Amino acid sequence: MKVIVDHARCQGHALCMLKAPQVYQLNDDGYNSMPPTEVPPELEEQARLGAINCPEGAIRLDKRAAD
Amino acid sequence: MSYQVHQAAQRLETIPPHVPADRVVELDYFSPPGVTEDPHLAWKRLHDGPDIVYTPYYGGHWIVTRADDMFAVMQDYETFSNWEFTVPKRGPGNPVLMPNQLDPPRHGPIRSVVLRPMSPKAVEPIEPVIRKIMADRIASIVPKGGCEFVSEFGGDIPPELFFEHARIPKDKLPEMKRFADAVARSDNEEDRRAARIGGANYMMAILDERRQVEELDDDVFSVIVRAEREGRITREESTSIALNVFFGGLETVSSALAFIVLFLARNPAHRRQLIEDGSLTQDATEEFLRRFGILNLARIATKPTTFKGLTIEQGEQVLLPLHLAGLDERKFPNPLEVDFHRKRAGHFNFGTGPHRCLGSNLARPEIRIFIEEWLRQIPDFSVDPDDKPVGASGVAMTMTRVPLVWPSR
Ligand code: HEM
Ligand code: SF4
Numbered sequence: 001m002k003v004i005v006d007h008a009r010c011q012g013h014a015l016c017m018l019k020a021p022q023v024y025q026l027n028d029d030g031y032n033s034m035p036p037t038e039v040p041p042e043l044e045e046q047a048r049l050g051a052i053n054c055p056e057g058a059i060r061l062d063k064r065a066a067d
Numbered sequence: 068m069s070y071q072v073h074q075a076a077q078r079l080e081t082i083p084p085h086v087p088a089d090r091v092v093e094l095d096y097f098s099p100p101g102v103t104e105d106p107h108l109a110w111k112r113l114h115d116g117p118d119i120v121y122t123p124y125y126g127g128h129w130i131v132t133r134a135d136d137m138f139a140v141m142q143d144y145e146t147f148s149n150w151e152f153t154v155p156k157r158g159p160g161n162p163v164l165m166p167n168q169l170d171p172p173r174h175g176p177i178r179s180v181v182l183r184p185m186s187p188k189a190v191e192p193i194e195p196v197i198r199k200i201m202a203d204r205i206a207s208i209v210p211k212g213g214c215e216f217v218s219e220f221g222g223d224i225p226p227e228l229f230f231e232h233a234r235i236p237k238d239k240l241p242e243m244k245r246f247a248d249a250v251a252r253s254d255n256e257e258d259r260r261a262a263r264i265g266g267a268n269y270m271m272a273i274l275d276e277r278r279q280v281e282e283l284d285d286d287v288f289s290v291i292v293r294a295e296r297e298g299r300i301t302r303e304e305s306t307s308i309a310l311n312v313f314f315g316g317l318e319t320v321s322s323a324l325a326f327i328v329l330f331l332a333r334n335p336a337h338r339r340q341l342i343e344d345g346s347l348t349q350d351a352t353e354e355f356l357r358r359f360g361i362l363n364l365a366r367i368a369t370k371p372t373t374f375k376g377l378t379i380e381q382g383e384q385v386l387l388p389l390h391l392a393g394l395d396e397r398k399f400p401n402p403l404e405v406d407f408h409r410k411r412a413g414h415f416n417f418g419t420g421p422h423r424c425l426g427s428n429l430a431r432p433e434i435r436i437f438i439e440e441w442l443r444q445i446p447d448f449s450v451d452p453d454d455k456p457v458g459a460s461g462v463a464m465t466m467t468r469v470p471l472v473w474p475s476r
C-alpha cells in the first residue's frame with residue numbers, strides 16, 4: 001500500500017504523526033511534506049489510522065500492490 | 068462577573084426577508100438555555116433542529132451546526148472571510164490579530180513567520196519545562212484538600228507556559244495577565260477594547276526589548292523580530308502576530324483544562340483507566356478535545372452567496388460552533404460518550420483550513436501533561452458536594468467555576 005499526501009491540503013494538524021509516528025513525520029515547519037511512500041504490510045493499519053484522522057482529508061491510501 | 072451581559076439591544080427588530088421563517092431561532096449565543104449547568108449540552112440541542120439556523124441577536128447572524136458544513140465554510144475563504152472572525156463584529160479601533168484576521172494570499176506569508184517555533188519539533192524540547200511548572204503548581208494546591216480550579220489554577224498556567232516558550236522575562240507576566248484577564252472576563256465591551264489596546268501597547272514594549280538583542284534565538288518572539296529585520300514584515304505586523312500567538316493560547320487552554328478536570332472529577336472509572344495505562348493520555352487528550360470543544364468562531368460573507376439552498380448576504384456573519392462538530396453524530400457515533408479508544412479523532416477543535424490553530428502543537432502537550440501530573444498527585448477527587456460548577460458560553464466555551472475536593476494528606 002502507498003500513502004499519498006496532498007501537500008496543498010495539509011495544514012499541519014499533526015494528527016497523522018500522533019496516530020502513526022512510524023509512517024508519518026512532519027517537516028520543520030510542522031507540515032507533512034513526505035513524498036508518496038510505500039508502506040510495509042505491518043504498518044498498513046497505522047497508516048490507515050493516520051489517514052482517517054487527518055481533519056483536512058489530505059492523505060490518500062493507494063491500495064494497489066507495489067510493483 | 069460573567070460572560071452573559073452583552074449588547075442584547077443589538078437584537079434585530081425584523082428578520083431580513085431572505086431568511087426563511089423556519090430557520091429562525093431565538094438564541095443569544097452567549098447564553099443558550101441551560102448553559103450554566105452544561106455549556107456543551109446546551110448547544111447540542113441545536114442538533115434537534117435544521118442544520119443551519121439564523122438568530123436575530125448581535126445584529127443577526129447564521130449558525131452552522133454540522134461538521135461537514137463547517138468544513139465547507141472554513142475551506143472557502145474567498146466567500147467566507149476571517150476579517151470578522153468573532154460575533155459581534157469588532158469593528159474599527161481594535162488591534163488587528165495576525166494571521167487570524169487575514170485571508171489568503173496575505174495570510175500565508177505572515178503565518179509562515181512563526182510556523183517553525185510552533186511546530187511539534189520546536190515544542191518537544193520544552194516538554195520537561197511544561198511538566199515542571201505543571202507539577203509544581205499542582206503540588207502547591209495538594210495540601211489544601213480542594214480548590215476552585217478556575218481561579219486558583221487553570222487560568223494562570225497558560226500565560227506562564229507561553230512566556231516560557233517565547234522566553235519572555237517573567238517579571239512581565241503579572242501585567243500581561245491583567246490585560247488577558249480583562250479581555251477574557253470583563254462583561255463590558257469598552258473594558259475589553261481598552262484591555263486589548265493596553266495589551267497591545269505592553270506587547271510592543273516586550274518586542275522593543277527583543278529588538279535590542281543582537282544574536283536572535285529561534286523562539287517565537289525572536290523569529291518575529293528577525294522577520295522584521297529582514298524586511299518581511301512591518302513593526303505593526305510584528306505586534307499583530309505577537310498578540311495573536313499570546314492571546315490565542317490563554318482562554319482556550321484554560322477552558323479545556325477546566326472541562327477536562329470537571330469530567331475527571333465526575334468519572335472515577337475514566338480516571339482509573341488513565342492511571343492504570345499511562346500510554347492512554349495522548350489518545351485521551353485528543354478525545355477530550357473532541358468531546359469538549361471550545362471556540363465559537365465566525366466568518367463574514369464577502370459577497371452574496373447561496374449555501375445549502377440558503378441565501379447569505381454580503382456582510383452577514385456565519386457562526387461556527389466548532390465544539391458542535393465534535394458532537395455531530397453523523398461523524399462520531401455516540402458523540403457524548405468519552406471513549407479513549409475511539410479510532411477517529413478528526414475533530415475541528417483546532418479549526419480546519421488555512422487557519423488551523425498555530426498553537427495546537429503547544430496546546431496538546433500542555434493538556435496531556437496536565438492530565439498526567441494531576442492524576443499522579445491527585446488521583447482521587449470529586450466536585451465539592453456543597454458547591455456547584457458553573458458553565459458559560461461566548462467566543463470561548465468555558466467553566467467560570469469548578470469547585471473540587473480531595474482527601475487531604
Ligand atoms: C485547546 C486550546 C486551543 C484551541 C481549542 C484553539 C483553537 C483554535 C482555532 C479553532 C483556530 C482557528 C481560527 C480560525 O479558523 O479563525 C485557532 C487559531 C490560532 N490559534 Fe489556537 N487554539 C488553542 C490553543 C492555542 C495556543 C496555545 C496558541 C498559541 C500559543 C494558539 C494560537 C493560535 C493562533 C496564532 C491562531 C491563528 C492561526 C491562523 O490564523 O493562521 N492557540 N486556534
Ligand atoms: S493530519 Fe493531515 S493536515 Fe495534519 S499534518 Fe497530517 S497530513 Fe497534514
